[in-house]
Amino acid sequence: MERLKTATGLLIFLIIAPGSPATGPAKEAWGYVDVREGAHMFWWLYYGNGASGSYKELPLVMWLQGGPGGSSCGFGNFEEIGPLDRDMAPRNTTWLKAASVLFVDNPVGTGYSYTDTEEALTKDVAMIAADMMVLLKSFFTSKAEFQSIPFYIFSESYGGKMAAAIALELTKAIEERAIKCNFAGVALGDSWISPVDSVLTWGPYLYSTSLLDDYGLTEVSKAAKAVQQAVDQGLFQKATELWSVTESVVEQNTNGVNFYNILTQGPDERVKQSADLGYLSLLMRRHVLPLHRQSLSQLMNGPIRKKLGIIPRNVTWGGQANDVFTSMEGDFMKPVVDIVDQLLVAGVNVTIYNGQLDLIVDTIGQELWVKKLKWAGLPNFSQQRWTALDDPTAPGQTGAFFKTYKNFAFYWILKAGHMIPSDQGAMALKMLSMVTQQE
Structure with a gap:
């Protein structure tokens, strides 16, 4: 275990773990960043292992879970896109085939992240974005090899609302040279935007x-x-x-x-x-x-906690999730359509993707708020006809539709609910490759 002081003066723990068929990818790293006094955020990085064999030839994707209070390092990792499922069996549709993946337990209090007091919990997406800027500055400073690699933020549910705010603040931070990274776009999956x-x-x-x-x-x-x-x-x-x-x-x-x-x-x-x-x-x-099924909780508080070796004794995975949710109550129903507009105007690549069978964030609701965008390119986007995509598991059968114009894209994923990678893993992986311009 290596203890590193970052340029921001924050202490992180860095562990490089050799892999095997039983433990997953060839290289991993994880650690904590103190984003504020009394607020400690956990991250877990998997280096990509695509066909090229070098993570440096693949993009870096940060995955943000919903809730708020859902753990990216737990649910997103073991239930959706990580190298192993919750039974520790290899996942054929892991996103590591197309990217390195950074899971972050966000906001503070989620998953292995924790706060010393309830007062340190976030109240809105502005606080969440501010915390994430501290974490990203620390991450890209300590792992400088990723500064030039295309960096994407992918998200799900409430994570999309957070991702929009984070993407806007990251754009500003890069312009101000406060953070050095190659930000390439944000993808909002079944997201609570409006x-x-x-x-x-x-x-x-x-x-x-x-x-x-x-x-x-x-x-x-x-x-x-x-x-x-x-x-x-x-x-x-x-x-x-x-x-x-x-x-x-x-x-x-x-x-x-x-x-x-x-x-x-x-x-x-x-x-x-x-x-x-x-x-x-x-x-x-x-x-x-x-997002905290008993089997997943047992995994995260048992074998995974032991493997990581740095989780404080007083911290239980998911132990503060309800407090995180309650603290964000006043933010739940506020829209962030204006933030998406600002991202588009700033030239940020924005992708919307939604599952056909999702109710909580149904596709027609997504289409409704998209029509409210003030972005100048919207009329041209709306006039485009969508393109059908074959289901990777069933050639000749339609698995999705997509439409794109300039820096805006929309994917309609068929036969999928709210958790698209869980329901249609191969289609989600294909979409990832297209969004990150590998296909």
Whole structure:
């Protein structure tokens, strides 16, 4: 284990771990960065091992999980795109075939990241972005070999909302020469960019897929309009409460549809039995609990914790997740469409990708907020016809559609829910290669 002082004066731990078929890639590194007093953020880097055999010929991708409170180093790594699944078996569709991957437990308090006090938890995406600038400055200073390698931010769910804000601050930091890196773009997967547009389209989407009848559509639409009214009035905490109410109305009228994939099993008994709890507890059980399944928690707090060797004794993986979620309550329903607009105007490459079977961030809701962009290129983008992509696992069958114009792209991923790499791993890997211009 190597202890390094970065140019920012922050202490990080760096471990280079030799790999084997049992442990995954040939090279790994991980560590902590103190992003603020009392706020400690954990990162885990896997060096890419594509066909070229050299990570220096591959891009670097940072993966940001949702929640907020979902662990990139846990869920994103072992459930979606890392070299091994939660049973420690090799993943055929790992993103390490096309990139080096940096997982960050973000915001502080998520996964192995932790804070010394509840007061140190983040309250909004601005605080999250500020913390991430400290981590990225430390990372690119200590691992200077990545400064010239194309760097992309990929995200999922609430992670997309955070990624947009982080991408904008990173663009500014690079211009000010505060951070040296080759930032190449941001990809927003099933992202909570405009919450009210998602909520407003739940009813029509479910109705079109025969999961609501006329009566249910009326009830869900009424509840969604109450959310919109609160957002329009700037009552974002009230909007969060009404968002939870709307989800309950959806569950009652669909016999418990799964918000993450409408074709799979709905909420488990832990959610169904919590109907008498407060709205934040309900939201946490729907959107944070699925990211901390017992089997994953046992893995992260057992063998993985032992392997890493630097997790403080008083820190439990995921132990502060509920606190992270609660602390961000006032930020949940605030849109960041304006940030995406600023990214496009600044020339940043922005990619939207969405799963056909996702409900919580349904595709028609994404399309709705995209139409609100003030970006000058939007009319030309809208006039483009989309292009079909073959399913890599079934040649001749359509796996996705995509459309692109200048620095903006949209991917419609078929047969996938909220967690696209889990549902359609090969298609997600192909999309990654296209976005990073390897195909």
